[in-house]
Amino acid sequence: MSRIAKIYTDKDVTLDIIKGKKIAVLGYGSQGRAWALNLRDSGLNVTVGLERQGKSWDQATADGFKPEKTEDAVKKADVVIFLVPDMAQRLVYRERVQPYLREGMDLVFAHGFNIHYRLIEPPKNVDVYMVAPKGPGPIVRDFYTKGGGVPVLVAVHQNYSGKAMEKALAIAKGLGGTRAGAIETTFKEETETDLIGEQTILVGGVMELMKSAFETLVEMGYQPEVAYFETINELKMIVDLIYDKGFMGMLRAVSDTAKYGGFTVGKHVINEETRRRIREAAEKVRSGKFAEEWIEEYGRGSPTLQKGMEDMDKSMEEQTGRRLKEIIERGKPKA
């Protein structure tokens, strides 16, 4: 039997425990920018720590921060938040954080990878906790500025102070996460479910399904523009309906023809074999084999990742999307 999740919202949480503490946000990319801005707008004391001058440094400066070299930000900090890429965190920890750790500091993660797979093993006299947004960084910022918040998972790995969960929840509140809800979890559960989700559905599954449908239609001689609107652009509208009103809400909005075709053909396309493969991918995450593979790929300069980005950039779906950008932009609601 599954257990009932513990969920916290704004009314359960106070920022007091984190107010006045010096927070160093390391990295100013997808999540780093959203966290630094949201935490600052929530009245918290935020410094941005970066490796070198460059794009992130300029962006942070344009947003009103005075970025510092990573180790300078860490030396002054009470709370260090790791928002550089997962694969970079181990080296940043070893070279820029570990030498300056003081008893009672907090190490905070937005994803459990480095702790769960023991790439980072902090000393016992610091708190280690996680606030993992269940959404992309730019959305974490966008929802916050519009009065909402992306739901988050919170977990504690090390509770030296006895107050790690209180602090995780305070960060979650500063981020806007408890405006929606913060679900208590473990580093293991967050790490594994996040990887399984992004591989099989959110990033990998959705992208391949859209590409497969698009490319098949084009191969069959249909116009790429028509295929793009059908198999890629409209997915947002269908997913928005599911997001707002659940599967039933979406089903009520589409025709009976679409419902019948969907119920019968969907199961034929996404079948037992697909479920078996989702399970296989999930087991690979659970066993640590995926982590091993990714660490090895990163060690070789991430050639597969880079090729994936280059291929996608050149793909017919991307080219078609770019051609249709003006139409898509013109059609977006203006409010």
Ligand SMILES: NC(=O)c1ccc[n+]([C@@H]2O[C@H](COP(=O)([O-])OP(=O)(O)OC[C@H]3O[C@@H](n4cnc5c(N)ncnc54)[C@H](O)[C@@H]3O)[C@@H](O)[C@H]2O)c1
């Ligand atoms: N991207 C997301 O929406 C998302 C969602 C939930 C959790 N997370 C987690 O948040 C953390 C940050 O991910 P992200 O996608 O925001 O990162 P990102 O790739 O956007 O990070 C870029 C930032 O890290 C810096 N950086 C890049 N390489 C570096 C290196 N080798 N050493 C030091 N700094 C480096 C860049 O200058 C930039 O400031 C990860 O743990 C990730 O799993 C990300």
Ligand SMILES: CC(C)(O)[C@@H](O)C(=O)O
């Ligand atoms: C935004 C995602 C996919 O949910 C996140 O987990 C990531 O790794 O970027």
Ligand SMILES: [Mg+2]
């Ligand atoms: Mg992830």
Ligand SMILES: [Mg+2]
């Ligand atoms: Mg995720």
